[in-house]
Amino acid sequence: MRKTIQEINERIREGNARVVTAEEMPRIVEELGEEGALAEVDVVTTGTFGAMCSSGCFFNFGHADPPIRMEKVWLNDVEAYAGIAAVDAYLGATEKSTTREENYGGAHVMEDLVSGRSVELRAISRGTDCYPRRTLTTEILLESCNQAIMVNPRNGYQKYNAAANSGDRVLYTYMGMLLPSIGNVTYSGAGVLNPLANDPKLRLIGPGVPCFLGGAEGMVIGEGTQASPATGFGTLMVTGNLKEMNTEFLRAATMTGYGVTLYVGLGVPIPVLDIETVRCTAVRDEDIWVDVIDYSVPSRSRPSLARVNYAMLRSGKVEIGGEEVRTSSLSSFSRARMVAAELKKWVEGGRLVLTLPTRRLDPTRRAEPMRETVQGPRVVQIMQHRVPTIGEDEHIREAAARLLKGETNHLPVVNEEGVLVGIVTTYDISKAVVNPGKGNYVRDIMKRRVITTTPDEPVDVAVRKLEKYNISALPVVDREMHVIGILTAMDLGKLFGGRWLK
Amino acid sequence: MKLLVTFSRKEGKKPIIAQVVRDTGVLVNVERAIIDSHEGEALIDIPDESCRVVKERLTDLGAAVRILEDEIVRDESECIDCGACIGICPQEVFSFDEDFRIRMDARKCILCGRCIEVCPHRALSRRGAI
Ligand code: SF4
Numbered sequence A: 001m002r003k004t005i006q007e008i009n010e011r012i013r014e015g016n017a018r019v020v021t022a023e024e025m026p027r028i029v030e031e032l033g034e035e036g037a038l039a040e041v042d043v044v045t046t047g048t049f050g051a052m053c054s055s056g057c058f059f060n061f062g063h064a065d066p067p068i069r070m071e072k073v074w075l076n077d078v079e080a081y082a083g084i085a086a087v088d089a090y091l092g093a094t095e096k097s098t099t100r101e102e103n104y105g106g107a108h109v110m111e112d113l114v115s116g117r118s119v120e121l122r123a124i125s126r127g128t129d130c131y132p133r134r135t136l137t138t139e140i141l142l143e144s145c146n147q148a149i150m151v152n153p154r155n156g157y158q159k160y161n162a163a164a165n166s167g168d169r170v171l172y173t174y175m176g177m178l179l180p181s182i183g184n185v186t187y188s189g190a191g192v193l194n195p196l197a198n199d200p201k202l203r204l205i206g207p208g209v210p211c212f213l214g215g216a217e218g219m220v221i222g223e224g225t226q227a228s229p230a231t232g233f234g235t236l237m238v239t240g241n242l243k244e245m246n247t248e249f250l251r252a253a254t255m256t257g258y259g260v261t262l263y264v265g266l267g268v269p270i271p272v273l274d275i276e277t278v279r280c281t282a283v284r285d286e287d288i289w290v291d292v293i294d295y296s297v298p299s300r301s302r303p304s305l306a307r308v309n310y311a312m313l314r315s316g317k318v319e320i321g322g323e324e325v326r327t328s329s330l331s332s333f334s335r336a337r338m339v340a341a342e343l344k345k346w347v348e349g350g351r352l353v354l355t356l357p358t359r360r361l362d363p364t365r366r367a368e369p370m371r372e373t374v375q376g377p378r379v380v381q382i383m384q385h386r387v388p389t390i391g392e393d394e395h396i397r398e399a400a401a402r403l404l405k406g407e408t409n410h411l412p413v414v415n416e417e418g419v420l421v422g423i424v425t426t427y428d429i430s431k432a433v434v435n436p437g438k439g440n441y442v443r444d445i446m447k448r449r450v451i452t453t454t455p456d457e458p459v460d461v462a463v464r465k466l467e468k469y470n471i472s473a474l475p476v477v478d479r480e481m482h483v484i485g486i487l488t489a490m491d492l493g494k495l496f497g498g499r500w501l502k
Numbered sequence B: 001m002k003l004l005v006t007f008s009r010k011e012g013k014k015p016i017i018a019q020v021v022r023d024t025g026v027l028v029n030v031e032r033a034i035i036d037s038h039e040g041e042a043l044i045d046i047p048d049e050s051c052r053v054v055k056e057r058l059t060d061l062g063a064a065v066r067i068l069e070d071e072i073v074r075d076e077s078e079c080i081d082c083g084a085c086i087g088i089c090p091q092e093v094f095s096f097d098e099d100f101r102i103r104m105d106a107r108k109c110i111l112c113g114r115c116i117e118v119c120p121h122r123a124l125s126r127r128g129a130i
């Protein structure tokens, strides 16, 4: 048996369509079998409500008198991209306010506008013959904009890898706060309710298909940026009218230490046309697997600590290396349910009829990493290759002499095999001289916990370590922890005038 | 029951909590303490029935005592029930109910402040703080 989209729309118009949410579907298929479910169900609604960094809004403000060609535009001190036309601008959700930094950004401007508050519009220009005005400051309301069209270049992730941190300090990421030593796991996404998880082959979701966006009736435009459906990470580009949205489904958020983002509710109705659709929409949390990625590794190919599914993540605990770790979600499952339920109401009530994609998206697409032609500098390029070291059983006096001779402030401490076991600085030695109580040997005063770098580590990563730990040098070690150099804050000066530092 | 004890350190380094334990015989569990040169603040946990005697004795010794109840407040209009607060709370104050809404058991809170920092929607705050 097959159904056509016309038959389904006919039933929607008559008010007879059977609409269920993607959460209800697995049980229906279990009970009625695939054929039975196909006969019974006409539409499956999906929903998700989570952080969509890649969100934004096109505005047309209308012309001022005298008119201005806005070259730079700020909304409540958040800059919007104005290189479009005289009075158009695109405001990105993650753009930060120039005055309130971390706590206010593009997402907050959108939330303020949607909740009816006025927002200060500021613009500057050099002035032209046709647009003589050079500055503009005014208050605007959402209703007074000609257009406020949300366009999210990337939304509706099919799924998203979970995050953890095996390192030794707290990490602040777009995946929230990650506690050291795998102290927690965070995840995002609605699993069973997720639009693309219910149509992984992109048969029914594509350009022209209606959707729920932020409380408004929106539309799928096409493939989202970075879409990688071939690897299970498809994304969608979507649009909707900001003027019709409401703050129940559009919320600004701030990830401490990372920045601003926008939470948006997105849902797509899926017409149940054939057995294949039934099978895809029967997906359960148990079937959707993701990796728990270790964010302590500052590289693109971060290792996976475990493979888990959404049922495990949602249970509140997952097992990693034999230990139970608590999980927390960054997206809201209860709101995702609200999106799916609202969309269900729309379809049942005949407010929304369905459309097939005007063009199919390519399910074999795979996102590729960047091809870099110019590599950023590595530690080996600027480190000092010759570094004085000292043994842990040497006298403090010897350490002082070596520091003086080497004209350095840092002395890595090595054992008999040349393996790094600690570090002493000029400061440690001065302290030891003033307070002689602690002992006379290097091992008595050295710091045992040494932050290190490796020759092939990107300098940017090493610089972050120096800043984070508030230190001024990193011993450079090989795989066996032999000291092969040292990188000091001073070495970074070698990059000045180069292209990497501001 | 949790008590927040604040004491001045001007008159020297009196072991106030140890003194209370000795005087009252109540075993006090110190859950958190921040002590600098001017002031000390300790969060202690004691059996409910000993509350009055411990409180009185602490006050006698010059400390200010406040019973902690619902110290972390959640603004329901800001909260979207994401659950970001669940995994980072050391005391398991937050959990999901059957409908995936956030449930709080604020009595277990030790005021570490992590949840306030982590909530993406700034829905959590400390009572009295703005
Ligand atoms: S982190 Fe904030 S928004 Fe999320 S559930 Fe907790 S209180 Fe609510």
Ligand code: SF4
Pocket: B072, B088, B089, B090, B091, B092, B093, B108, B109, B110, B111, B112, B113, B114, B115, B116
């Ligand atoms: S302050 Fe700390 S202990 Fe209290 S609820 Fe928040 S995270 Fe939990």
